[in-house]
Structure formats: C-alpha cells, structure tokens
Amino acid sequence: MALPGSRITKTKEWLNKVNQLCVAVLTTLLILDVWVGVLDRYVFQWQLVWVEELARYIMIWAILMAVPCCTAGREHMGLVLVTERLPKKIQSMVKLAIGALTCAFFFYIAYLGYTFTLKGASQVSTVFALPMSYAYAAVPVTFFLSGIQGLFVLIEDIYTFKLSFSAKSDEQQGVSL
Amino acid sequence: MSVGLIFLFLMLFGAPIAIALGVAGLSGLFDMGGQHFASLAPSRIFNGLNIFPFLAMPFFILAGEIMNHTGITSRLVALAESLVGHFRGGLAQSNMVASVFFSGVTGSATADAAAFGRTLVPAMEKQGYSKEYACAVTAAGSIIGPTIPPSGLMVVYGSLMGVSIGGLFATGILPGILICLVCMAIIAATGKRKNLPKKNKKASLAVVLLNFRQSILALLMPLIILGGIVFGIVTPTEAASIAVAYALIIGTFVYHNLSIKALYTMIVRTSQISAVIYLIIGAASILGWWLSFNQIPQLIADSVISLSSNPHVILLLIISLLLTIGMIMDINVMLIILAPILIPLTAEIGMEPLHAGIVFILALNISLMTPPIGACLFVLSSVTGTKIEGIAKELMPFLIGEVMLLFAIAYSPDVVLFLPRLLGY
Numbered sequence: 001m002a003l004p005g006s007r008i009t010k011t012k013e014w015l016n017k018v019n020q021l022c023v024a025v026l027t028t029l030l031i032l033d034v035w036v037g038v039l040d041r042y043v044f045q046w047q048l049v050w051v052e053e054l055a056r057y058i059m060i061w062a063i064l065m066a067v068p069c070c071t072a073g074r075e076h077m078g079l080v081l082v083t084e085r086l087p088k089k090i091q092s093m094v095k096l097a098i099g100a101l102t103c104a105f106f107f108y109i110a111y112l113g114y115t116f117t118l119k120g121a122s123q124v125s126t127v128f129a130l131p132m133s134y135a136y137a138a139v140p141v142t143f144f145l146s147g148i149q150g151l152f153v154l155i156e157d158i159y160t161f162k163l164s165f166s167a168k169s170d171e172q173q174g175v176s177l
Numbered sequence: 178m179s180v181g182l183i184f185l186f187l188m189l190f191g192a193p194i195a196i197a198l199g200v201a202g203l204s205g206l207f208d209m210g211g212q213h214f215a216s217l218a219p220s221r222i223f224n225g226l227n228i229f230p231f232l233a234m235p236f237f238i239l240a241g242e243i244m245n246h247t248g249i250t251s252r253l254v255a256l257a258e259s260l261v262g263h264f265r266g267g268l269a270q271s272n273m274v275a276s277v278f279f280s281g282v283t284g285s286a287t288a289d290a291a292a293f294g295r296t297l298v299p300a301m302e303k304q305g306y307s308k309e310y311a312c313a314v315t316a317a318g319s320i321i322g323p324t325i326p327p328s329g330l331m332v333v334y335g336s337l338m339g340v341s342i343g344g345l346f347a348t349g350i351l352p353g354i355l356i357c358l359v360c361m362a363i364i365a366a367t368g369k370r371k372n373l374p375k376k377n378k379k380a381s382l383a384v385v386l387l388n389f390r391q392s393i394l395a396l397l398m399p400l401i402i403l404g405g406i407v408f409g410i411v412t413p414t415e416a417a418s419i420a421v422a423y424a425l426i427i428g429t430f431v432y433h434n435l436s437i438k439a440l441y442t443m444i445v446r447t448s449q450i451s452a453v454i455y456l457i458i459g460a461a462s463i464l465g466w467w468l469s470f471n472q473i474p475q476l477i478a479d480s481v482i483s484l485s486s487n488p489h490v491i492l493l494l495i496i497s498l499l500l501t502i503g504m505i506m507d508i509n510v511m512l513i514i515l516a517p518i519l520i521p522l523t524a525e526i527g528m529e530p531l532h533a534g535i536v537f538i539l540a541l542n543i544s545l546m547t548p549p550i551g552a553c554l555f556v557l558s559s560v561t562g563t564k565i566e567g568i569a570k571e572l573m574p575f576l577i578g579e580v581m582l583l584f585a586i587a588y589s590p591d592v593v594l595f596l597p598r599l600l601g602y
Contacts, residue, residue, distance in 0.1 A: 023448045024441055027235070034232065034418040041415070052229055055414075060226050063235070064459075066452035069445070075453055076193030077507070081549055083191040098192045105196050108203070113219035139219045 008159075012152035016072040019145065023069060026062035030055060053127040057135040064142035071106075071149040092161045099154040106147035113140030180205040180467065194507050195453075195460040202463030209467070218463050225462025226455055229414060230336040234329040235451040236417030240398070241283040242443045243424035247432040249395040250292050253278040254300075256388040259380035266364045266373035268301045269314045273357045273364070276318035278392070280325035280353060281399020286545050289322035290315060290553040294560035305374045309564075312557045313571035317360050317579065319553045320542040325353030326403055327420070330508065330538050332413060333458070338516055340530045342413045343406045344602035348535045350403075351596055352586055359578045367574060394427050407600055454509055461513040474518035481522060488526035492587055495519050496540055500580065503544020508552070511541055531597055532590045539583050546572060 037051035070076055078098070083091055117140055120132035184201035188194070199218075206214040257274035264270050275297070276289060283289050293315045301311035323330050326346035335342035364373070380388075389396075402420050405411040411419065428435035468474060481494055499519070502511060516537060523533035546553045548569040558565045586593050 020445045024444045027444050027448050030232070031236070031239075031418060031421055034236070034414060035422065038411070038415045038418060042411075055232060056227055056229055059232050059235075060223065062448055063226065063452050063455045066445075066448040067456050070449050070452050070456070073449070075449060076195055076456070077453065078191045078193045078197075079188055079505075079550060080191055082189045094190050098187075098190060098196075101187075101200065102193060102196050105199055105203075109199070109218060109222070112216050115216060116219040116223075136219070136223060139223055 008152050008155050012072055012149060012156075015145075015149065015152075016069055019065065019069050019072075023062060023066045026058055026065055030058045030062055033058060050127050053125060057125075057138075060135065061138045061142075064138045065145075067142050068145040068149045071102075071146045071153065074153060076102075089165060092157070092165070096154065096157055096161060099150065099157055103147050103150040103154055106143045106150055110140045110144035110147055113143055116140070180208070180464070184464070194510060195456040198457065198464050198510060199460035202460065202465075202467055205464065205467035205471075209470070217466070221462045221466050222459035225459045225465075228336045230332055230342060230412070231455070233327070233332045233342070233413040233417040234454070235447055236414070236421050237283075237327045237329060237332070238285065238288070238450055239443065239447040240417065240420035240424045241285075241288055242447055243421070243428050243435065243440075244282045244395060244398065245288075245292055246439060246443065247424075247428045247434060249282065249392065250275075250279065250296055252388070252392040253282075253395055254297060256385075256392045259385045259388045261361075263379040264365065265368040265375040266371075267375065268297070268304055269306065269310075269364045269368075269373060270361055272297050272301070272314050273318045273321075273360050276321040277325065277354065277357045278396065280322040281327075281403070282395055283322045285329050286319040286323045286542060287552050287556045290319040290556045291560055293319065294557045298557070298561050304376070307571070308561060309567035309571045310371070312561055312563050312568040313575060314360075314364070316546045316551075316553045316557055316568060316572055317575035318357070320545055320579070321353050321356050323542055324349050324356060324539060326350065326399070326406070327413075327417065328538070329454075330512070330541060331534075333509070333512060334516065334534055334538055335413075337513065338520055338530070338534065340534050341602055343409060344531045344597050345534050345538070346403060346413075347407045347597040347600050347602055348531045348593060349538070351593060352535060352539055352582070355582055355586075356579060359582050360575055363574050363578050394431060398423055409601075457507065457509045458513055461510055465513055465517065468514065469517065474521070477518050478522050478525075482525065489588070491522060491526050492528070492536075495522060496536065496583065496587060499537065499540040500544060500547070503541060504547045505550050506544075507550075508541040508544060511544070512537075529590060529594060531602060532594055535593060536583070536587045539586060543576070543579050543583060547576065548572075 033051060033055050037048065037055070040046045040048045040051065083094055086094065117133050117136040120136035123132040124130060125132055125135065180201050183204050184197055187197035187200060203215055203218055206217060254271060254275045257271040257278060258267065261267060261270040261274050272293065276293070279289055279292070294312065298308065298311040298315055302308050326349050328346070328349060331345040331349060332342055334340065335345050398420060401423060402416045405416045405419065406413055425435070481491060484494065485491060499511070499515065502515070520533055520537065524530070545551050548554060548565060554565050554568055557563065557568060
C-alpha cells in the first residue's frame, strides 16, 4: 500500500509472517499428536493417556494463535448491509470507530486473561499435572497480539481516511485523528 | 434487553460478529457485577473451545483443501457430467451431482461454493447459462456439502449439545441426497422454459467407467471416513486426522503435486478459517453464559410453549424462527445461542435428539443462502463478480424447494431416522 503508513503495513506483515509460522508449527504438532493417538489406539496399544489432553491444549493455542492473522488480514466477518448505504465519509468514520472498539475488546480480554492465567498457576491439568497457566496463557497472549494487529489495521485506516478526505474536499475541517 | 440492543447495534454498524458478541457478552457480565463478573470472560472463551471433538473441523477442512489442491474437483465434475450431462441443463444437473460427490471431501458449504464458483460457474457461463443462474445452482447445491458428512456444523452441534456426531453423520446422508434430487427436479422442470442448454449426447459406459476410475480415490475418502465413524470404529477427530493422512498420501504419491510450500499455505489457511469460526464460538460462549445465568433460554422456551401445546405448531414455530433469524444471522452464532434455547423445546414435544439435530442443521444450512445475508451468496458473489440480488432472484425456486424439503423432513422422523436406527444409533 503506497501510503504514509507503509512502515506500519510492513511491520504488520512481518509480525503476521512470524505469527503464521507459529500457527503452522502448532497445527502440524496437533496433527502429529492425533496421528500418534490413532496409531497408539489401533496399532501399538501403548495406552498413551496424554494424547487427548495435549491435543486439546495445542488446538486452543493453534486456533487462537491464528486469530491475530485473521485480524491482520481483516478476515473477521461483519455485516456491510447497513453501512454500505451510508455516505462514504460516515462509512469510513464508522469503520474507524469499530476498529477502535475491536482493539479495545482484544486488549481488555488480554488484560483479564492475564489475571485468569495467574490463577491457573494453582490448578494442575489432569494428566500432565502441569500448571494450567500454560494452557490459559493462550488467551492473553493471542488476544494481546490480536490487539496489536488491530491497532496496525486501525492506523492504516486512519491514514487512508486522512488521504481520501483531506485531499478531496475543500471544506474539510481538518481531521482530528 | 440492553445487551441485545448493544449486540444488534454493533452488528448493524458492521462490527465483526465475534466482536459484537464479545462486547455484548462483556456488557452483560459488567451489568451483573462489574469487573468481578467481567473477569469470567477469558475462562468462558477457553472453556468454550476446550472440547476434543472440535479438532475434527480444522482437520476436515485441511483434508478438503489438500484434496481440492490435487485437482479432484474437476475429476468429480467430469464424472458427474458423464452421468447426467446429457439431460437438458446438463451442466446444472452435473453441478448438483458433483456437489454430492464433493460433499464427502468437504465439510463446509462455503468451501463448496468457492470451489465450484471458480470452476463450474465459468464453465456453465461458457455453455450459455446466465451467470446469475449458474451461481444460484451452485449456491443451492453448496448446502449438500455440510448436510452429507463430514460436516463441520455437525461436529460443533454434536459437541455442544451432547449428541452423537456419528449419529448425526448417519442421519445427514439421506437429506443430503434428497436436496440433490429436489434441486435436480427443479432444474428439469424449469429447463425448457428457461431454455437451458442441451448439447451432450449420452456418455458411453466406457467414458463413465474411465471417469469413475479417475475419481475413485476421492470417492473412497468419504467411505473411509464415514465407515469408520458411523460404524463406531473411530471417533470423528481420529477419522478427520486419517482423512488428512489419506489426502496427504494421495497428493504426494498419486498425483505428485503437493509441495511443502503449498502445504504450508494450506495449513495456515485452514487454521485461519477455523480461527474465524472458533473466535465466534469463544465470544458467543461469553454471551451464552450470561443468557443461561439469567435463565433467558427458559423464559423464551416457556413463552413459545404458552403459544400452543400442539407439537406440530411448536415445530413450525421453531423452524420459522430459525429461517427468519437465519436471514440475517451467522450460522455459528445461531448454533451457540439458539440451540440451547430451542433444542430443549424439541425434547419437550418428543422429538428424538438426532431428528431435532438434523432439522436444526438443515435450517442453518438453508440460511447460508437466504438473502440478504448468506455466507454462500457472499462467497459466490465475490468469487464470480455477480450481484447478490441477481443470484437471489434465480435462487428462489431452489430455496422454496429446499424449505419444503426441510418441513417434510421435520414432519417425517421415521424416514429420516431409518438409516441411523439401522446402524444402531
């Protein structure tokens, strides 16, 4: 995007690439884990007990880890039925407001999730007897990352807004963003 | 009340569905007891996802992506065309039959719509169909995918409502085939009036057999998956992981067109598709908890029951409610918010859980293509560059046919439950 925000866009994309790599590694681990489970149950009968628990926690990490990628790629779906009928400028302003709310939501859940994770330190998982914090941490970490990506997306939108509306109209009051 | 208003307001102004749900749920928790209650939100999200069978959905999506990458779609279409291509509207009929074949590979209607929108719609256009009609046929057929197993929606429904996923899979086979037949009948009935192209002569048995041989590997996949799950040999998650292995082996050793890079892209894409849905599920879990804490499902159920005590009327009310809300609401949200409200009602009027499940799932699937908001319509519109209004107009006869079929299924449990009962569910 040839915007003044291109540095933002670049950072967003770099972060997204690293993020996607994590997602791919986690998902691959997840598949391998379930395959081990299948082989165990039907072929080797090692009676492994940890397969299911591990799979559940890796899945939560893998899936939630993909949430920031969707945020960066603007893939979280919403309705456009009403907003697309509004004047262009109002449309963009609504988009900015929703973008800000999205960031706030992600960061707030990340903040609440931090406390949730700390609480998990005193609980242990059924099979591994590991602190639940390791699993619970998926919520604050991924929501924080989503908040960051949401922020990058918001800044991109602010630049686009400024460019398209300050250049176009004379009576533009100066956008206080 | 205010929680509902916040949700509607945010949805109307284009907030991502997950955000609208999450913010509305959070506001409900805040209303109950400030930050103390709001701090429950992360645990609702975590527990909303901490369900083992949920694993099956991303695996089924990945297996479908890999199979699609190997070029299986065109082989299945060729097979369908050699079977029904000689009728009037042959390619439209083939689209339906191919949807049935494809349904064993994919578990999602939007995946079906995207794959066929890219391949079959241009092919139909070339043969002289209007783009709108081609899209409408594809949309009507796309819901066969998640009705015939494997089906991502059934995985989520079964996990949330405690209904056997294998049982749902077995129950879905017949309705899926019936959708295909109803739509084929509609194409045949309107073919002459619409002057649909008729060109091919009947394919020889040799051609059919050749096409069959070329797509046998794709046709075997659902048999392996379904056989395993329906006969209770493997769990849905295990079957889905076997499907991934099967697709990988075929892509690597039979079709030789699976690179690490392509696989990486597919894995990331699969995770992202799942993440969009599971974030909605996680966020809806916050709102769902608030709803059930305030006993709102019970209130709604009671008020529906007070309208009538006739089971048939209640069933009619439930289906109408689902189809109406489905016109504007995402199906995952409906599943998480409405299933806990409406399914107890179906139990009260004596519906069997599998029957109620298939009716619920079919209603949601139909709502994937009801305007103004239907995911399949959006996908087809964006893939083919056709206006939604145009597709919706051509879709109407199919929609009416499918809704009538839904009612027929809802009011004839013995027919629908024949197969699952036979298999011991």
